[in-house]
Each structure stands twice: as C-alpha cells, then as structure tokens.
C-alpha cells in the first residue's frame with residue numbers, strides 16, 4: 001500500500017501538519033509529491049498538497065484520497081521545502097505558503113481537460129486512448145481516470161512523451177484567448193468571376209472584394225481587419241457578400257501572448273565598459289564555480305546595471321540553466337520588460353499583475369514545462385517553478401513592494417537567498433540607492449559589494465538645484481511652481497525638449513478643511529481624513545472605501561467656508577494650463593491609468609514626443625528612460641518625510657534620487673529642480689548632491705541611536721477589534737507575555753494605538769519588539785498566535801504578526 005502525507009486546507013492551528021491518506025490503485029502509477037489532491041476531512045472534501053509518498057503509516061484505518069487534481073506536480077521538491085521554511089519563518093500555515101507560489105487560476109475550481117498535441121503518434125502508440133479522447137472531448141481528466149482506469153498508464157505515458165497535455169480550461173477568461181474573425185470563400189475562381197459580373201454596377205466595393213479573392217490563391221483565409229485595411233473599405237460590403245453566400249465568415253480563438261502584438265526590437269550584447277566588466281566578472285565566477293553568493297550591485301542610475309544583468313543571464317542560458325529577474329511593480333515599467341524580451345525573445349516569461357488570470361497561468365506554465373528559461377516579474381515571480389536555476393536578479397532591491405503585506409509576509413530577497421543556496425547560484429541585488437540593511441551587510445562582507453559609480457559613456461549625473469518654498473512665499477509667489485522651475489519649464493518648451501514633473505502624493509492627499517473652525521472632514525469608520533475627488537465631487541476614504549458628497553456646510557460649525565487643501569495632480573495640471581497654455585501635458589496618476597494598457601499608452605505617447613511635460617506621481621519615478629527629457633521638477637520633496645515610519649528619510653532619499661535619474665539620460669545634459677519646505681533635511685541635501693555614502697552614514701547614526709534596523713530586528717504585532725477595551729486588554733497581556741519570554745536585551749514597545757487608530761470600525765493597537773538575538777522569539781510568537789486564534793467573523797479579535805515589517809501604520 002502507498003501512503004501520501006498531505007497538508008490539508010483547514011486554517012486551524014492543529015491542522016498545520018501533514019495527515020496520512022491511502023493512495024487508491026488507479027492513482028498509484030503517477031501520483032507524486034507536489035500534486036494537489038482532494039481528501040475527505042470530517043464530513044467535507046478538502047484541498048491538500050502532497051508532501052511525500054511513503055510505504056507505511058502508523059495510523060490504522062486510513063481514509064483514501066478522493067481525487068488527484070493535478071496531472072503533474074505544481075510544486076517542485078524545492079518549492080515544497082521552501083514552503084515549509086516560509087511557514088516557519090513568517091508564522092503562517094503551510095497551506096498559505098504553498099498557495100502563494102501558485103497562480104490564482106489554480107485556486108479556482110476549473111475543469112482540466114486533455115488536449116491532444118500529436119494525433120498521429122497517439123494513433124500509432126495508444127489507439128484505444130485516442131478513441132476514447134475523440135469520443136469524449138472536454139472530459140475532465142479525473143473523470144476519465146475513474147471511468148477508464150485501465151487507461152491510466154497510457155495516459156501517463158502519452159503525457160510524458162508530449163502527445164497530450166492536461167490543461168486548465170479557463171472558459172470565461174476573455175483575455176486569454178483572442179478571437180480573430182476571418183473571411184474566406186467556398187467558391188472557385190470561376191464562380192467568383194461569374195458572381196462578380198452579375199453584381200450591380202454600383203456595388204463597386206463588393207466587386208473590389210471579390211476581385212481580391214480572385215487574384216489570391218484559391219480559398220484564401222484572411223483576417224477581416226486585414227482586408228478592410230488593404231482595400232480601404234468599411235465592413236458593410238463584406239457583410240453583404242456574406243449574406244449573399246459568396247463569402248464565409250469564421251472566428252477562431254488564438255492563444256494569446258501578451259507581448260506578441262508589440263513589436264519589440266531584438267538587441268545584442270553591447271561591448272561592456274571596464275567598470276561593467278569588473279562588475280560582471282565576480283558574478284560570472286560564482287556562476288562558473290556554482291557557488292552561492294549574494295552580490296549587491298550599487299550603481300548610479302544609468303550606470304549600465306541592466307546591461308550587466310543581461311550579459312550574466314546570457315551566460316546562464318548558454319549553460320542550459322534558468323534565471324529569475326524581479327522588478328518592482330512591473331506593470332509600471334514596460335521599458336524593463338522590453339529590454340529582456342528584446343534580448344531573449346521567446347525565452348522570457350513575464351509574470352505580473354497587469355496580466356489577466358489566464359495570461360498569468362499561461363506564462364507560469366511555460367516556466368513549469370521548461371519552454372522558457374527566463375522569468376521577469378514582480379514579487380511573486382520569485383516562486384517561478386524552475387528546476388535548474390542559475391541566477392536570480394532583484395532590481396531596485398530597496399523597493400518596499402518586495403515585501404508581501406499579507407500571509408505569508410515574506411520578503412522576496414529572503415526567498416531569493418533561500419533558492420540561491422538550494423541551487424548553489426548567485427543572487428544579484430541591484431540599486432542606485434540600496435536599502436540600509438543590504439548596504440550594511442555588504443560593508444560587513446556578508447554580501448559581495450559591486451560598485452558602478454559613474455554613468456555609461458561619461459554622461460554626467462544631472463545638476464540638482466534646491467528651492468526653498470518658504471522663501472518663495474516670502475517673495476510673494478503663491479503658485480505651486482517656484483520662479484526657477486517656471487523659467488526652466490518655459491525654456492524647455494522653447495527648445496522643444498521634454499520635462500517631467502513629479503508630485504509626491506503619499507501623505508499629501510487633498511483633504512477638506514473648514515477655514516472658520518479648522519475642522520477636517522474625517523471618515524466615520526476610520527480615523528483618517530477623507531480625500532476629495534474633484535471629478536465626482538465626492539469625498540472618499542482610501543482605507544475602507546466609504547464615500548460621501550462634498551458637504552456644503554461644515555459639519556462641525558455649520559460655516560460655509562469649506563475648502564480643499566493639498567495638491568493633487570489634477571490641480572497641478574490645471575495650473576500648468578493656466579501659466580503655460582501652449583504646453584502639451586500628459587498626466588499619469590491612478591485616475592488616468594486605471595484601464596489596462598493605458599499606462600503604457602501614455603508613456604509611449606510621451607516617448608514619441610506627443611507631449612512636452614509628463615506630470616505624475618510615484619508611478620513615473622521608476623525605470624523610465626526618455627532621451628529627450630532634460631528637466632525634472634519635484635514639486636513637494638518633503639511630502640513623506642514626516643510620516644510615522646522610521647524609513648521615511650530613506651524613502652525620501654530613494655525617491656528623489658530615482659526621479660532625478662530620469663533627467664539627462666542621453667546626449668543632452670539634464671537638470672533637476674527640487675522644491676521643498678525642508679531644504680535643510682539631510683535626506684534632501686544628500687539626494688541633491690547624489691551622495692549616497694553621506695546619506696548612508698548619517699542615516700545609520702540615526703538608526704543606531706534609535707535602535708532600528710539594520711542594528712536591530714523588528715517584529716510587529718497588531719491587534720484589532722470592534723471594542724477598544726478588548727484590544728487594549730489583549731495587547732497588554734501579549735506585551736507581558738513577551739517581556740517574560742524574551743531576554744533582557746529585547747525591547748518591547750507598547751502596546752500603543754497604531755498610527756491609524758481605527759480602520760473600518762475596528763480599533764487597532766500594536767506592540768513592537770526590537771531585538772538582536774532572540775532564539776525563542778519565533779516559538780513564543782507562535783504560541784501567542786495559537787492562543788488567540790484569528791477568526792473570520794467581524795467581532796473576532798484579529799492578530800497579525802509581521803517580522804521585519806515595512807508597513808508601520
């Protein structure tokens with residue numbers, strides 16, 4: 001008898017261990033670890049992951065697996081052990097860890113059908129199977145196994161040989177399959193000539209279409225859009241001909257490659273500069289000797305880091321291995337995708353949130369089946385199921401989007417290092433502004449530091465000028481543009497060069513305040529001010545979605561002097577059209593980029609010179625490379641300096657450096673203007689001097705004094721409940737518990753109420769642990785977690801535990 005050890009989908013503490021199940025005979029021949037199954041658990045059937053397959057079990061009267069969901073494993077042996085590690089390190093159930101590694105489509109209840117790839121071979125080797133398949137198309141494959149158990153061997157063998165594949169059938173995903181309409185004809189050329197001559201003289205366009213078919217090879221099938229374009233006609237004449245029965249219309253669904261319709265120019269390796277060669281050499285050595293090492297590639301914007309990654313990957317491909325490249329919020333950086341597609345073409349799968357579920361599944365499957373060797377993607381692409389990894393690159397490694405803010409609360413960097421060790425391959429972290437944690441590790445020699453401190457081809461970094469907006473006010477300039485910025489914008493317009501205007505919006509929302517009594521309109525469910533959305537005339541809460549119309553009177557004093565404050569991109573755009581009416585402006589923010597593809601469209605338009613000024617939020621800070629941009633203006637550099645987050649200086653420095661890097665990337669030199677109300681702040685001063693080292697030194701002193709990372713580790717415990725007494729009570733008990741369980745070196749801060757004390761009517765309290773070495777911490781936290789199980793009902797207490805937190809609110 002064969003036994004499977006299965007992790008079952010019941011998110012209760014006692015079930016986060018494997019259970020034994022009997023494997024029925026019909027599954028024996030193909031069942032493997034890493035497949036998902038349905039198993040009886042209590043009265044229900046539940047999903048489970050097979051961890052391993054054993055010969056015996058200590059338990060008697062085992063229940064049997066009811067169904068095998070996957071024909072081939074969806075998790076590799078490596079990913080199974082990664083899941084175990086993730087679950088232990090982030091205190092989350094193993095099932096969550098496994099699920100996080102799979103595309104969302106696999107979590108749905110989709111039919112799996114057998115697709116025939118090679119009919120001839122099937123007819124030759126497995127004729128009975130072919131008969132069955134042809135008779136029952138679209139039959140669920142497990143159904144097939146049940147009804148035709150004697151076919152299971154053939155089915156497996158045929159699958160291994162690639163004659164058939166078993167795929168998820170995603171019927172309702174419009175975007176996975178593109179429908180193409182074709183037009184063809186059943187008539188011969190003579191018949192066509194005949195009907196053409198009988199057509200009314202005025203039906204010129206119809207004649208033209210028939211002519212087209214007469215002149216082409218017989219029974220040509222052509223896309224409707226193609227023929228309309230060629231003959232420069234509208235669709236009605238074709239419709240007429242179809243109606244008369246001369247032409248036939250067909251539709252076909254084609255497998256869609258999200259990048260196929262974009263023509264991406266192929267590129268070849270550039271001859272490297274000496275600095276680039278020196279950067280590549282140690283990475284290559286690690287690849288060659290197959291030893292795991294972490295490299296921190298600190299290179300200023302435009303120093304040619306990406307070219308180094310590309311050439312390292314080329315080596316990997318030549319060795320028949322695979323590479324993962326992580327980029328932050330990839331949907332926002334199409335240019336990065338193009339560079340990898342441009343160099344490696346079909347070898348590249350792209351995994352990111354901008355794709356439809358079906359597209360994501362298809363890309364993931366290419367990785368699993370080994371038809372691609374490079375995966376470029378956002379955070380979760382770190383789980384790409386490659387079996388022979390040779391390199392992992394994390395570009396912009398300092399980005400906080402690499403930390404997942406829900407279970408499992410992992411950081412992609414840690415997962416990358418786990419996988420790098422497993423495959424004995426290098427991990428390359430790249431950034432112009434490395435996180436303090438990584439740079440400190442590099443300085444200590446834990447990571448191997450690589451530096452590229454100059455731009456390629458001696459292009460200089462842009463000159464940065466700081467403008468104190470307080471001075472502007474004193475000089476009676478109430479505009480949001482300083483005199484300097486305005487003059488330079490004008491100058492660029494005259495020279496027909498492009499500018500980028502960056503508005504740091506985080507923490508700078510457009511709140512509504514009463515000028516008489518100072519009341520700020522708040523969300524009734526969350527302790528946070530509402531944001532004004534001008535277009536709809538509504539006030540919205542960005543935390544719970546509550547919305548209400550703009551009040552005509554102050555709810556507090558009933559006065560009528562309500563005004564909205566803060567600067568939104570819309571306001572900037574309005575002011576721009578006032579002061580520079582001739583400027584063509586493209587605005588990019590959440591409102592203008594909601595539709596799929598609109599982001600890329602706007603950027604393309606700007607790249608083609610269809611606008612003079614690109615105005616936007618955070619989303620334009622990263623990775624854009626436009627040669628004609630010679631001016632970058634930052635409107636409010638200090639907007640997030642004062643957020644209650646110990647990383648706010650670091651984030652400000654990183655953002656300013658990144659935005660500045662958008663200027664002067666080609667032959668034309670660039671200039672940057674930074675407007676701020678805190679011109680004396682070190683993060684702004686060092687950013688304007690392109691001086692990472694000084695920023696690092698000063699920020700490290702601050703972190704040292706206040707016991708923050710990288711000197712200390714953090715763990716954050718957040719509790720929420722609808723009753724404030726319940727939260728405070730529990731939070732105090734937990735704090736006590738931690739104090740007793742940890743060494744005297746650990747500091748326990750709190751409980752205090754969170755920076756946002758209430759969200760969706762739930763009160764929020766938190767405890768923070770600062771520590772250097774606490775071997776007991778994980779088990780202690782796990783006990784706390786088990787003692788206060790988090791329920792799903794609204795009046796349940798919720799506890800989240802976040803190790804190495806990035807969200808401090």
Ligand code: ADP
Pocket residue numbers: 270271272273276299300301302303304305306307308456625
């Ligand atoms: P980074 O990733 O550090 O910002 P990139 O790799 O994007 O830098 O390089 C900046 C620019 O310089 C790009 O336009 C790139 O094509 C070009 N470049 C990079 N390496 C070379 C090289 N060795 N020779 C010529 N141009 C290069």
Ligand code: ZN
Pocket residue numbers: 523524525526541542543544545546760
């Ligand atoms: Zn709210």
